Amino acid sequence: MASWHHRLGAMLAVAAATLAGTADGGATPVRVGSKSFTESYLIAEIVARIAEQVGEAPVERRFGLGGTGMVYGAVASGEIDLYPEYTGTISRAILHDSSVTTVPALRARIRPRGLIISDPLGFANTYALAVRRDTAARLGLRRISDLDRHPGLTAAFDPGFVDRDDGWPGLQHHYGLRLAAVRGMEHALTYPALISGRVDVIDVFSTDGQLARTDLVVLSDDQRFFPDYAAVLLARESLAARLPRTWAALQQRLGGRIDNATMARLNAEVELDRRTFAQAAAAFLGERGAADAGPARRRLGRDLATLTVEHLVLVAASLAVAIAVGLPLGLLAARHRFLGQLELMGIGVLQTVPALALLAFMIPLFGIGRVPALVALCLYALLPIVRNTYAGVSSLDRQLLDMAAVLGLNGRQRLAWIELPLAAMTIMAGIKTAAVLTVGTATLAAFIGGGGYGTLIVTGLALNDVPTILAGAIPAALMALAIHVAFEALDRLVVPRPLRGSPGRAR
Amino acid sequence: MIALRDVTKTFGARVAVDHVSLALEPGTTRILLGSSGSGKSTILRLVLGLLAPDTGEVLVDDVVVSRGTRRDALRRMGYVVQEGALYPHMTAAENATLAARAEGWARARMAARLAGLAELVGLERSLLDHYPAELSGGQRQRTGLIRALMLDPPVLLLDEPLGALDPISRAELQTELLRVFHELRKSVLLVTHDVREAFVFGTTITLLNEGRVVQEGTFADLARRPADPYVAQFLRAQAPPAAMTAAL
Numbered sequence: 001m002a003s004w005h006h007r008l009g010a011m012l013a014v015a016a017a018t019l020a021g022t023a024d025g026g027a028t029p030v031r032v033g034s035k036s037f038t039e040s041y042l043i044a045e046i047v048a049r050i051a052e053q054v055g056e057a058p059v060e061r062r063f064g065l066g067g068t069g070m071v072y073g074a075v076a077s078g079e080i081d082l083y084p085e086y087t088g089t090i091s092r093a094i095l096h097d098s099s100v101t102t103v104p105a106l107r108a109r110i111r112p113r114g115l116i117i118s119d120p121l122g123f124a125n126t127y128a129l130a131v132r133r134d135t136a137a138r139l140g141l142r143r144i145s146d147l148d149r150h151p152g153l154t155a156a157f158d159p160g161f162v163d164r165d166d167g168w169p170g171l172q173h174h175y176g177l178r179l180a181a182v183r184g185m186e187h188a189l190t191y192p193a194l195i196s197g198r199v200d201v202i203d204v205f206s207t208d209g210q211l212a213r214t215d216l217v218v219l220s221d222d223q224r225f226f227p228d229y230a231a232v233l234l235a236r237e238s239l240a241a242r243l244p245r246t247w248a249a250l251q252q253r254l255g256g257r258i259d260n261a262t263m264a265r266l267n268a269e270v271e272l273d274r275r276t277f278a279q280a281a282a283a284f285l286g287e288r289g290a291a292d293a294g295p296a297r298r299r300l301g302r303d304l305a306t307l308t309v310e311h312l313v314l315v316a317a318s319l320a321v322a323i324a325v326g327l328p329l330g331l332l333a334a335r336h337r338f339l340g341q342l343e344l345m346g347i348g349v350l351q352t353v354p355a356l357a358l359l360a361f362m363i364p365l366f367g368i369g370r371v372p373a374l375v376a377l378c379l380y381a382l383l384p385i386v387r388n389t390y391a392g393v394s395s396l397d398r399q400l401l402d403m404a405a406v407l408g409l410n411g412r413q414r415l416a417w418i419e420l421p422l423a424a425m426t427i428m429a430g431i432k433t434a435a436v437l438t439v440g441t442a443t444l445a446a447f448i449g450g451g452g453y454g455t456l457i458v459t460g461l462a463l464n465d466v467p468t469i470l471a472g473a474i475p476a477a478l479m480a481l482a483i484h485v486a487f488e489a490l491d492r493l494v495v496p497r498p499l500r501g502s503p504g505r506a507r
Numbered sequence: 508m509i510a511l512r513d514v515t516k517t518f519g520a521r522v523a524v525d526h527v528s529l530a531l532e533p534g535t536t537r538i539l540l541g542s543s544g545s546g547k548s549t550i551l552r553l554v555l556g557l558l559a560p561d562t563g564e565v566l567v568d569d570v571v572v573s574r575g576t577r578r579d580a581l582r583r584m585g586y587v588v589q590e591g592a593l594y595p596h597m598t599a600a601e602n603a604t605l606a607a608r609a610e611g612w613a614r615a616r617m618a619a620r621l622a623g624l625a626e627l628v629g630l631e632r633s634l635l636d637h638y639p640a641e642l643s644g645g646q647r648q649r650t651g652l653i654r655a656l657m658l659d660p661p662v663l664l665l666d667e668p669l670g671a672l673d674p675i676s677r678a679e680l681q682t683e684l685l686r687v688f689h690e691l692r693k694s695v696l697l698v699t700h701d702v703r704e705a706f707v708f709g710t711t712i713t714l715l716n717e718g719r720v721v722q723e724g725t726f727a728d729l730a731r732r733p734a735d736p737y738v739a740q741f742l743r744a745q746a747p748p749a750a751m752t753a754a755l
Binding site for chain 1: 552555557578581582584586588592594595596597605606608609610638639640654
């Protein structure tokens, strides 16, 4: 699957590069992407601001594009020009070859894909172990290998870290460590557990915002176990060719300029001090008026009205297409039993693809933004519509259908006068299910830049900021309710009066 | 008018109609009499072209009914079934005019025809705007009859038209039907399991058992000269006790 994905991505990338080469206008924007977590947003915002200062081309921010699969897909297919990435991720998740570690080696391997890698920015977001300063002083802990002299210590690790080969199991083996107790704990909770003294050692990411605010000692990885996750910019080769001054400015102003402590501080400003990405980025770049660079949270959140419209458009458009496609498919299934079973199975299988994976598959085909989101939403809305249309039409009374033939109704008349009205209750129930589901699923569209309430949810998740998540989730829930009510009203128009509320009475 | 020639129809292992031949002459009434499972309803469905015979032929006006000729054949037949098979989402008027609407009749022509037929079958005009669920069993059957008569077909096929009615509506509608058949000079093929109905309606009765024709003839023929012990058994089973007839 991955190789298919990559090959297709690479093909599209070449096609897109060719197109970009021929249509090389001065106004083509720099499209900056990011993953959906704080640090990625921050670096992307800094990149965007530098590009704006250079002024070679307008800047388009396409932040919060989910995880590596999505954002890499976007850069490979030419939907974005660059985004912040980590060397370890490039070697493991993109090249699938963990033996490639150095930047020059990565550059050589990624070049055939039309991509380039900037000089390292300075910080590395890698696993590390941290202890309280007083513990470190008391026990003389500076390096991870110092731990093997203190097997009585207890640890709390993120569940992922406990399981992963490049986490605790590997580390334990590599250093020959023993600890008295190791428990899995949600990452956000490990800091309080350490500070309150309930555990002695926790795993951290080397640029966690909390590291900037708490008096912890990060133990050095003296036997070099953890892979290097040095931050770089992953960009399209065409960017450097098209906008050389911008690329040079990014290299010059960011290369080696952000160390772990700086990155941790920036993360802390956003996550702990509730500053916006824009404010933190502007402050880092020493821009004047940094403090009032946009009202808090609003820049990303835009305002609720815009998001509501975006969300409604996503739901309405995908639902309309799903109905237009699903009704005929359902009828087809009811007419041809064998074909119908195949069709229902196919659509059923589609439903089992996790939404995020489906969105990821959309990128090489449709890029990022609204179109792939709409396609994915349509596919999800299809099942209830097709299934209910099929069930409604194929369960009609045999005698009533025979009578239609006896009365000389042609196919179209039979469908419009008899079958659809009689099945209307069931079909509408399917459409209602699809509508309410789509309101929920549409929140995932934000992961591929599709907009809508999900934008707030994705940002909120990245910031671990519950109010922002709720600011997206609550309106989505309300919209689902509103749509339910609206469709109940629509029933009165669509379903013939004698059939309402008693779908079984058809005689 | 209508003829079956050595028709056989099986459903899986069950032989529903077994080498049946029969004919319906213009302007006459023929009763298909038999208990359930005797194949009488299947014969109507074969005549309508809703089923195709395994062997043998069904002819309507000397034309073999097939996929290609079914549409023409259907225009010459009206079909009434037990409980009406009315569409629950349409009013009585909408149900009754379906065939005319499918033919693309003008509104005025349809209204006039509907009014005339409602009067003929004894259905109050105000009831035409009601949905089937709001009508009594007898009113529903009258609506079904109007629907069957809409295009004035020469042949009427009726499958237990009185089967779902209470005794009083049943007696009323029976009288109306007889009058309609007579006034309109329709050729009628009527299916029933009820010996009394067969007696009242039928000039010719075809008694069926397990898909086969047991005997054909008038009621008197069947009663006096049963071709088979089954005939006498079938007729006697439904006869009212002599004491009851005497008491009435």
